[in-house]
Amino acid sequence: MLATVASATLVGVDGRFVTVEVHVSTGVPSFQVVGLPDASCREARDRARAAVVSSGLTWPQTRLTVNLAPSGVRKAGPGLDLPIALGVLAASGQLKLSSLKGLAFVGELGLDGSLRKVPGVLPLVAAISEAGGGAGAGGPGAAPEVVVVPPDCAVEAGLLGRLEVRTSAHLRELVAALEGRGGWPPLPEAAGEPDDPAPPDLADVKGQALGRQALEVAAAGGHHLLLVGPAGAGKTMLATRLPGLLPELSTEEALEVAKIHSAAGLNVASGALCRRPPFRSPHHSASAVSLVGGGGARLRPGEISCAHNGVLFLDELAEFPGSVLDNLRQPLEEGRVVVCRASATVAFPARFMLVAAMNACRCGADGSPGSCRCPPAARARYVGRISGPLLDRFDLRVRVRCPEVDELLGSSVNVASGEPSLVAARRVEGARERARQRGVRCNAELPAVALSEVAPLSAGARRLLERRLREGRLSARGLDRSRRVALTVADLAGDDAPLREEHVLVALALRAPGILGHDAGEGAHWPTGETQRVRATAT
Amino acid sequence: MRDTGEAGDVAGTGDVAGTGDVAGTGDTRDASGMSMRPTWSGTGRTTSLSEMSGLGAPGSGPPLGLPPGAYAAALASLPGVGPGWLAELLANWGPEQAWVRALAGQVAPPRVPAQRGERNAGASGRVSDAARRMDVAGLWQRCLQRGIEVTWFGGQGYPSALASGPAPPGVLFSVGDIGWVERCPVVAVVGTRRCSPEGAATAYELARDLALAGVCVVSGLALGIDGAAHAGALSGFQQAGEVPPAASTVGVAASGVDVVYPRQHAALWRRVASAGAVVSETPPGSPAQPWRFPARNRVIAGLARLVVVVESHTTGGSWHTVDAALRRGVEVAAVPGSVHSPSCAGTNSLLRDGATPVRGAEDVLDALGLCASVGAPQAPPKGAGSPDGLDPIGPVEEKVLVALGWRPLCLEDVVERSGLPVGAVVVALERLEAAGAVVSEEGGWWSRRA
Known part of the structure; x- marks a missing residue:
């Protein structure tokens, strides 16, 4: 006798619809699971058997074959325990085949028959809802309209809102409900609000006019931000305020984030869909795989994917191994990362804003002229850990200074109390709206060819840029990037095109190319004009 | 014992016992x-x-x-x-x-x-x-x-200044024309490797004006002040078109004359060797061992009639040069600097101890008993006007100048001190820079020009 049960498994951060087929035939009692199960999936045999027996049902003493279709896709994780157990019960006649029609099941079984939480319920439910009638020849006749999940996953499964979600705490109760002998237990109450605490407010930051401006420009334009400064200057403090400035995620974006977090095994939601952009700050001992994603049989999303549509904050950037950091270059360029393993190739979404903080040198005195105790070579070595191409990705590079005593104690009259995040967030929202009218989410995504059209230069700004280019203080690539930043600066100020000298100057100041330029070698400290001339005569 | 300056980098030994007796050799x-x-x-x-x-x-x-x-x-x-x-x-x-x-x-x-x-x-x-x-x-x-x-000592072409002093080098290897130290008055311009931009600029300008005035500038080819001094002297020498009053520069190396150290100065090294000379008592092919730096500094002091320290921390290689100069009775002069700047602490303490203050090439020429007016060029006129034809110093610019003070500051500090918005400050700084009132340095530091 044959029974089929609808379920799903995780591939990367996406679900894949799976049909569990159970065949019972006469022969020597045995139990085979075929269809590329991994170790934790193959162990389902033992869990399912124990759960069935614990629930007061009978395990058939016949030849059992379980096929997980499509059999070409590797199945990982314990989420198929429940469908396998139900398939066995149906195939052995302990459950009516019709009672499984239109239902899909996801869940891990305990040996006592209880249903346990599994990671990635959101993408699994999404895959089941998308499967519809097109599940292929092996699929059940009707598309599932109801999904049954463990109680702990019910809220998460309900986020999608496309399928009816039912739950049950125990296999025995579930069988009773399916047979019509008992009712379905009520769904757990969803908390009304996302339960994450409000992000810290910008009003707590004392002074730091330039840092605030950089943060605002970064939030408005989606520009990657590098904060350089001595220990205790408030780099981390500034960076953690960024999520409070970013606009809320749209439903689609929030679902994307929730799916990734669900697949990564993070706590997704106990209430409504979280619309706040994620903020991830991995420690600098992070391995390359933990950052970009990968792993064993089941490829997990890394930190950069968990920061998708949000902020990836790398504190102490120079302490990250260079080989780990250079893995970020492709995702920064493409907004996704493709992880290839022998078992599978998976593309993880990874469109994040990179915010990094570091000291300018090892002694922490920030390399200010005359005060730093590091020999020049040591300083060059320290900042040399950041590769040029990665450094180039930062549109904003800002020096953060230790606030002065007056600012800290608030005793000075002329230090305005910090502006709260809400005010800045409103300006950011306005700037993002302008970007949307240009057809992009934020200015950092503007293609270079569109710049002359959307960001024309005033005569003064043109003269200024020309001068900088001639002096060799600005490169061609730097020109485009500065122009995008200048456009964001103008957007924030509410100014219309063309870009004025002031906007360009602020952009150039926020991009400070020489902020780590101690390694410039010969002539780094000679008067600029003279150096140029001397070099010219020398060559 | 003071830190051996350059030596620290070479072997990572940090503080090596001064003039000799290095472990290992x-x-x-x-x-x-x-x-x-x-x-x-x-x-x-x-x-x-x-x-x-x-x-x-x-x-x-x-x-x-x-x-x-x-x-x-x-x-x-x-x-x-x-x-x-x-x-x-x-x-x-x-x-x-x-x-x-x-x-x-x-x-x-x-x-x-x-x-x-x-x-x-x-x-x-x-x-x-x-x-x-x-x-x-x-x-x-x-x-x-x-x-x-x-x-060699006692042979022809050996610098007479070294021959008459204590502890002369036995053998001198040189590339270029070592005769510069005989034909011209010699001044050593030395200082820290970890200098401030102003220090480098001062060394550069001082050496340039000295070269134009016919003074041969001797230094140690190191990073920081030394390199700036050589570059300045070369600039002056080339500016004058090698007409008689102008003098070139002589670099004294701690490594063999064919072993460039530090490597960043490869181009400078070549230019010094071709326009002036690179001298060393280290045999060709030998690397710069830590103990060779203090020994090199004694040669610098021995060649010079006057040692000018442009910038120096309270410890460092410059002090070896100063000690050697004092031991030989060579006059020591120093450029005054801010009392807040750690890289000027050494020079300021030298001044307190009676070193001759040096504000520019004229002071050096005075100390040498030479006529101060020789060849020193007029500084280019400042305040050429901002490019947009506006008066460069408005009330906002004035405020920014006051906030800037006389110490290098980064933009953040200027914004904080002036209380002006970021946009206004960057525009004011740009105008002031175009007018020559402020300069921006590598690393985003702004400083005011006198």
């Missing part, structure tokens, strides 16, 4: 070689002639028919040879005779204490062994190929 240098002439008795163990691999007997002519410079170079390349002993040897016998005596094992470095006479005898044997293994012809060939000239 152990046999190389007289610890007191700078102040005290070592004595050599000349009665070392006599090696029987039969042991001497068929070479000419002592007192006969040159053994291999090479010029004397070749033997001077060979003597300097022997292990365990210090400058004092080398100078004594060369002054007494001349290169050829000294070489023959070294081969014969009749001479030994005197640094081994008297109560360990046996070891001393062993040392003379070691010298003769090393001398026999030495490929003198190959060494000389290398010098010729690379245009390295060899002068």
Whole structure:
């Protein structure tokens, strides 16, 4: 006798619809699971058997074959325990085949028959809802309209809102409900609000006019931000305020984030869909795989994917191994990362804003002229850990200074109390709206060819840029990037095109190319004009 | 003992015991070689002639028919040879005779204490062994190929300033024209490697004006002040088109003259060698060992009539130059700096101790007793006007200037101190820079110009 049960498994951060087929035939009692199960999936045999027996049902003493279709896709994780157990019960006649029609099941079984939480319920439910009638020849006749999940996953499964979600705490109760002998237990109450605490407010930051401006420009334009400064200057403090400035995620974006977090095994939601952009700050001992994603049989999303549509904050950037950091270059360029393993190739979404903080040198005195105790070579070595191409990705590079005593104690009259995040967030929202009218989410995504059209230069700004280019203080690539930043600066100020000298100057100041330029070698400290001339005569 | 400056980087040993006795080499240098002439008795163990691999007997002519410079170079390349002993040897016998005596094992470095006479005898044997293994012809060939000239104490072309001072280098290797130090008054412009941008600019301008005035600038080819001084002198020398009053610059290296250290200065090194000279008492091909830097600094002090310290921390290699200068009776001058700047702390304390203050080339020329008006160019007129034709100094600019003060500040500090919005400050700084009132330096530092 044959029974089929609808379920799903995780591939990367996406679900894949799976049909569990159970065949019972006469022969020597045995139990085979075929269809590329991994170790934790193959162990389902033992869990399912124990759960069935614990629930007061009978395990058939016949030849059992379980096929997980499509059999070409590797199945990982314990989420198929429940469908396998139900398939066995149906195939052995302990459950009516019709009672499984239109239902899909996801869940891990305990040996006592209880249903346990599994990671990635959101993408699994999404895959089941998308499967519809097109599940292929092996699929059940009707598309599932109801999904049954463990109680702990019910809220998460309900986020999608496309399928009816039912739950049950125990296999025995579930069988009773399916047979019509008992009712379905009520769904757990969803908390009304996302339960994450409000992000810290910008009003707590004392002074730091330039840092605030950089943060605002970064939030408005989606520009990657590098904060350089001595220990205790408030780099981390500034960076953690960024999520409070970013606009809320749209439903689609929030679902994307929730799916990734669900697949990564993070706590997704106990209430409504979280619309706040994620903020991830991995420690600098992070391995390359933990950052970009990968792993064993089941490829997990890394930190950069968990920061998708949000902020990836790398504190102490120079302490990250260079080989780990250079893995970020492709995702920064493409907004996704493709992880290839022998078992599978998976593309993880990874469109994040990179915010990094570091000291300018090892002694922490920030390399200010005359005060730093590091020999020049040591300083060059320290900042040399950041590769040029990665450094180039930062549109904003800002020096953060230790606030002065007056600012800290608030005793000075002329230090305005910090502006709260809400005010800045409103300006950011306005700037993002302008970007949307240009057809992009934020200015950092503007293609270079569109710049002359959307960001024309005033005569003064043109003269200024020309001068900088001639002096060799600005490169061609730097020109485009500065122009995008200048456009964001103008957007924030509410100014219309063309870009004025002031906007360009602020952009150039926020991009400070020489902020780590101690390694410039010969002539780094000679008067600029003279150096140029001397070099010219020398060559 | 002060930190050996450049030396720290080379071997990572940090604080190396001053003038010699470096762990690991152990046999190389007289610890007191700078102040005290070592004595050599000349009665070392006599090696029987039969042991001497068929070479000419002592007192006969040159053994291999090479010029004397070749033997001077060979003597300097022997292990365990210090400058004092080398100078004594060369002054007494001349290169050829000294070489023959070294081969014969009749001479030994005197640094081994008297109560360990046996070891001393062993040392003379070691010298003769090393001398026999030495490929003198190959060494000389290398010098010729690379245009390295060899002068020795007591020989022709040896700088007279060094010859008359204490602890002269025995042998000097040079590329370029070492005659500059004879033809022109010589001033050493030295300072820290970790200098501020103003310090580098001061060194650059000072050296340029001195070169234009016909003063030969000597320095150590190091990063920071030294490099800026050489670059400035070269700039002045080229500006003057090499007409007689202008002088070039001479770099004194701690490594061999064909071993560039630090590597960032490869181009500067070449330019100094071609326009002036690069000098070293280290044999060609030898790297810059930590103990060589203080020794190099004594040569700088010995060549100069005046040592100008442009910027110096309270410790560092510049102090070796100052100590050596004082020991030789060479006048020391210093450029005053901000009392807040750590890189000016050393120079300011020198001034307090009575060093001559130097504000520019005129002060140096005054101290040398030269006419101050020679050749020094007029500074280019400042305040050429902002590009947009507006008055460069408006009320906002005035406020920014006040906030800037006389210390290098980064943009963040200027914004914080002036209380102005970021946009206004950057526009004001741009105008002021165009007007020449402020300069921006590598790393985003702004400073005001007098």
